[in-house]
Amino acid sequence: MTSGDTKQIHDLKASSRYRYLPLLLLAIASLVISSYAFVLMRSAETHRIEQEFQRITQAHYTTMHLEAEKYFAQLESLLQFFVASETITRKEFTTFVETFTPGLTTIKAMEWVPRVRLEERPSYEESARKDGLQGYRFTELNNQGELVEAGVRDEYFPVFYIAPYAGNEKALGFDVASEKLRREALYRARDTGKTLTTSRILLVQGKKQLPGMLVIHPVYRPEAAVETETDRRQSLEGFFIAVAISGDLVKQLFDQFEPVEIDHYVYNLPSHQTEQLVFAHRSSAGEVPTELASDSAALRTGLYNENHFKRSDAELIWIAKPTPEFFKVRRRIAPWLVLGGGLLFFGMILTYVAIQIKRLALVRIFATEQTKAKEKLAEANRELEAFVYTVSHDLRSPLTPILGYAELLQDTYKERRLDDQALDFLKEIQIQGNRMMVLMEDLLTLAKVGHLERPDEPVDAHEVVRQVLNNLAISIASADIEVRIGELPKLRVPEVLLTQIFDNLIGNAVRYAGKEGCPIEVDSKKTGGRVQLFVRDHGSGIPEEERDHIFETFFRGSTGKPVPGTGVGLATVRKIAMLYDGNAWVEVTPGGGATFCVEMEA
Numbered sequence: 001m002t003s004g005d006t007k008q009i010h011d012l013k014a015s016s017r018y019r020y021l022p023l024l025l026l027a028i029a030s031l032v033i034s035s036y037a038f039v040l041m042r043s044a045e046t047h048r049i050e051q052e053f054q055r056i057t058q059a060h061y062t063t064m065h066l067e068a069e070k071y072f073a074q075l076e077s078l079l080q081f082f083v084a085s086e087t088i089t090r091k092e093f094t095t096f097v098e099t100f101t102p103g104l105t106t107i108k109a110m111e112w113v114p115r116v117r118l119e120e121r122p123s124y125e126e127s128a129r130k131d132g133l134q135g136y137r138f139t140e141l142n143n144q145g146e147l148v149e150a151g152v153r154d155e156y157f158p159v160f161y162i163a164p165y166a167g168n169e170k171a172l173g174f175d176v177a178s179e180k181l182r183r184e185a186l187y188r189a190r191d192t193g194k195t196l197t198t199s200r201i202l203l204v205q206g207k208k209q210l211p212g213m214l215v216i217h218p219v220y221r222p223e224a225a226v227e228t229e230t231d232r233r234q235s236l237e238g239f240f241i242a243v244a245i246s247g248d249l250v251k252q253l254f255d256q257f258e259p260v261e262i263d264h265y266v267y268n269l270p271s272h273q274t275e276q277l278v279f280a281h282r283s284s285a286g287e288v289p290t291e292l293a294s295d296s297a298a299l300r301t302g303l304y305n306e307n308h309f310k311r312s313d314a315e316l317i318w319i320a321k322p323t324p325e326f327f328k329v330r331r332r333i334a335p336w337l338v339l340g341g342g343l344l345f346f347g348m349i350l351t352y353v354a355i356q357i358k359r360l361a362l363v364r365i366f367a368t369e370q371t372k373a374k375e376k377l378a379e380a381n382r383e384l385e386a387f388v389y390t391v392s393h394d395l396r397s398p399l400t401p402i403l404g405y406a407e408l409l410q411d412t413y414k415e416r417r418l419d420d421q422a423l424d425f426l427k428e429i430q431i432q433g434n435r436m437m438v439l440m441e442d443l444l445t446l447a448k449v450g451h452l453e454r455p456d457e458p459v460d461a462h463e464v465v466r467q468v469l470n471n472l473a474i475s476i477a478s479a480d481i482e483v484r485i486g487e488l489p490k491l492r493v494p495e496v497l498l499t500q501i502f503d504n505l506i507g508n509a510v511r512y513a514g515k516e517g518c519p520i521e522v523d524s525k526k527t528g529g530r531v532q533l534f535v536r537d538h539g540s541g542i543p544e545e546e547r548d549h550i551f552e553t554f555f556r557g558s559t560g561k562p563v564p565g566t567g568v569g570l571a572t573v574r575k576i577a578m579l580y581d582g583n584a585w586v587e588v589t590p591g592g593g594a595t596f597c598v599e600m601e602a
Contacts, residue, residue, distance in 0.1 A: 027349035034342020041335035049330045050303055056260060057305040057320040064318065065309055076195055076217070088112075090131050090161050097163035108203065108212060108245050109168045112161035113176050113186075114238035118154055125173075128160065133172060140178035147204060150175045157186060157239065168243075171205040176241070182214065189216040190236050191229050199268045200276045203243065213268070213278070215242040261326035267296055267317040275317060283323055402433055458490035461533070464498045465522055468506055475510050486523030489531050489602065497576045504569035505535040505596045512539035512594070530582070531602040538593035547586050573598060 088096070097110045116124050121138060128136035138150035138158045147170060150156060157177040162168050177183040185198040195217045203212040217240045220226050224235035264281040275296055299319045300306070309316040406429040465485055469476065476483060483506065491498065502522070509520045518538035525532050542550055549555050553571040573596075574584040582600030589595045 024349075024353060027346045027353070030342050030349070031346040034339055034346070037342070038335045038339040041338060045330075045332060045335060046327075049327055052330065053262070053303060053320075053322050053326065054305055057262060060262075060264075060320065061305070061307045061318060065307075068309060068316075072215075093161040094163040094165065107242055109162050109164065109171065109205065109243040111159045111171070111241040111243060112238065113157050113241055114160050115236050116156040116158060118152065118156075121156060124158065124160065128173070137173050138175050139173045140175050141204065145202075147174065150178060159241075160238075168205045171203070171243075174204050176239075185214065185216055186239060189218045189239065190232060193218060193220075193226055193232050197268070200278055203245075205243075210245060212243055212245050215244065217241070261323045261329065263321045263323060265296065265299060265319045265321070267319070269315040269317055278316070283325070402429070406433065453494070454492050455494055458492050459495045459498055460490050461488040461498055461502075461524070464495060465502050465506070468499060468502045471503070472507060472510060475507070479510050481510065482519040484519050484521050486521065488522070488524050488533070489526065491531065491600075491602070493576075493580060493600070497579075501533070501573050501576055501598055502535070504573050505598075508569070508596070509535050509537035509539070512537060518593075526602060529602050530599055533598045534595055536589050536593065536595040538589055538591065541588060541592055541594045542586050550586055551584055570596075 093110075093112060114124070116138075125137055138156050139147045140150045142148045150158075155177075156175045159171050159174050159176065162172055177186055179201075181198065181201055185196065189196050195215065198214040198216065200211050200213055203210050218232070219237045219240060220232065220235040221237055225231040226235055261283050263283055264279075265277065266279040267275040268278045269275050277296075296317070296319060299321050303322055305320040307318045309318065406426050409426050462485065465488060469483055506520065506522065521534075521536040523534060523536075551570045551574040553568060555571075570584070577584045577598045577600050580600040582598065584596070584598045587595045587597060
C-alpha cells in the first residue's frame with residue numbers, strides 16, 4: 001500500500017467524527033425552532049380563544065343583567081300596585097294577577113300573606129271558608145315534609161290569597177313563617193323595608209316539592225311611621241310574595257343565546273349565608289357534579305368568567321366555564337403543521353445521517369480490509385519479485401556458458417566432423433538460449449520496476465523517445481516506416497522506466513506496423529494534473545475479446561504469435577503506470593490498428 005492510500009484512510013477516519021456534525025446541528029436546530037414556533041403559535045391561539053371566551057361570556061352576562069333588571073322592575077311595579085290598593089278582594093286579586101302577569105312567565109304564583117295574630121286566626125280561617133275555600137286552615141310542614149295544621153304561636157303569616165289557584169291549592173293557608181329560611185327572609189324584608197329575594201327553597205305546592213325562590217315585598221299600614229326598624233315592625237300588615245321556580249328565569253335568559261361550548265352556573269348568595277346553586281346550564285349532557293352543587297371553588301380554577309348581580313341584600317353569582325370542546329373546535333391545524341414539518345425535517349436528516357454513518361462504518365471496514373489486502377498483496381509481490389529476480393539471475397549464470405559452448409561447437413566443427421543435422425541442433429540450442437536470455441532480461445526489468453525512486457528533476461520524455469528510436473533504428477529501417485513524434489512532456493519518472501514504456505510500445509508498433517506508408521504516431525495530452533501518453537499504429541489491431549488480457553504477464557494475442565516476443569513487455573508498461581497512480585489500456589485506431597495509452601500523474 002502506498003503512503004497516499006494510508007493518508008487517505010487516515011483522513012477518512014479523522015474527518016468522520018465531524019463530517020455529520022453540521023447536519024446534526026441543523027436537525028437539532030430544526031427541532032428546537034419548530035417546537036418553539038409551535039409553542040408560540042399555540043400560546044397565541046390559546047390567548048385568542050381565551051379572549052373570545054371572555055367576549056362571548058361578557059356579552060351573555062350583559063344581556064342577562066339587563067333582562068334580569070327589567071324582570072325585577074316589572075315585578076316590583078306589580079307589587080307596588082298591590083300596595084297602592086287600599087283593599088282588594090280575593091276575586092279582584094285573582095283577576096289582577098291573571099291580567100298583569102302573562103309576561104312574567106317564570107312566576108309560579110303571586111301571594112298575599114297577611115300578618116295574623118293568634119286571636120285573629122279563627123276569623124281569618126272562617127273568612128276564607130266563606131269565600132269558597134272549604135277546609136281552609138293555617139298549616140305548616142312537619143318533620144316528614146307533610147302539611148299539617150299549624151301549631152299555636154303569637155303570630156302567623158299564612159298564604160291568604162294565591163293566583164293562579166290551579167296547581168297552587170296546597171299552598172293556601174301555609175304559614176310562611178313556620179319554616180326557618182322563609183321566616184328569616186320575611187323578617188329581613190320587614191326590618192329593612194326592601195324587596196328581597198330568598199335563597200333556594202322547596203315549594204309546598206305541586207305533587208312534589210320543587211326548588212324555587214321567593215321575591216318578598218313588605219306592606220305597612222297606610223300613613224304609618226316606617227323610619228326606624230321598630231316602626232316597621234309595629235306597622236307591618238303583611239307581604240306580597242312572588243313565587244318563582246328556581247332556575248326558570250335564568251333558563252329563559254339563556255335560551256336567548258346561540259348554543260356554544262360553555263357551561264353556566266348561577267349561585268344565590270343571601271346575606272350571611274353560603275352559596276347555593278340556583279341553576280346550571282350545561283352544554284354537554286350529564287348531571288351537575290355534586291361538588292359544584294355545594295361549592296363553586298372547583299369552577300374558579302383555570303379559565304372562567306365570574307360576575308355578580310345584586311338585588312337588595314341578596315346576590316346572584318354567575319360563573320361561566322368553557323368545556324374542552326370550546327377549545328377543540330377553535331383550534332387550528334397551523335401549529336401542528338409547523339411542528340409536524342419540523343419533526344419530519346428532523347427525522348429526514350437523522351435518517352440520512354444514520355444511513356451515512358452506517359455507510360461510513362462499512363467504508364471503514366472496507367478500507368481496513370483493503371489495507372490488509374494491499375499489505376498482503378504487497379508482501380506477495382515483494383516475495384514474487386525477489387523470487388523472479390533470484391531465478392532470473394541464477395538462470396543467467398549457467399545460460400551464458402551454454403550459449404557460448406553452443407556457438408563454439410558450431411564454429412569449431414562446422415567444416416570438420418559434424419553433419420548438417422548436428423549443426424542445426426547446435427543452432428537451435430543457440431536460438432532457444434537467446435530467447436531464454438531475453439525472457440530473463442524482461443523478467444528482471446519487471447522485477448526492478450517498483451524499486452526505483454522518483455528523480456529530483458523531471459525527465460524529458462521527448463529525449464527518451466529519440467534515444468529509443470536510435471536503438472530501434474535498424475528495425476524501423478527494415479520496416480520502412482515513419483515515426484512521428486508530437487509534443488511530449490517532462491515527467492518525474494525515472495528515465496529507465498520511461499525508456500521501458502516507449503521501447504515496448506514503439507517496438508510493438510514497429511513489429512505490427514501494417515500497411516506501407518502508414519506512420520507510427522507518438523504523442524501526449526494533459527488533463528488537469530494528469531498526462532496521457534499514446535503510441536498509435538495502423539496494423540492488424542487487437543481483437544475486442546483480447547483487449548482486457550493483453551497487459552497480463554506472458555499473454556500473447558492471436559495476432560502476435562508469429563512475431564518474436566515474451567509477453568512480458570506490456571505487463572511491464574501497465575505496472576509502471578500503476579506505480580504512478582495511473583493505468584494502461586488499448587483502443588482501436590480509426591481506420592484500423594491499435595492505440596496504446598498510458599496515463600499517470602503529471
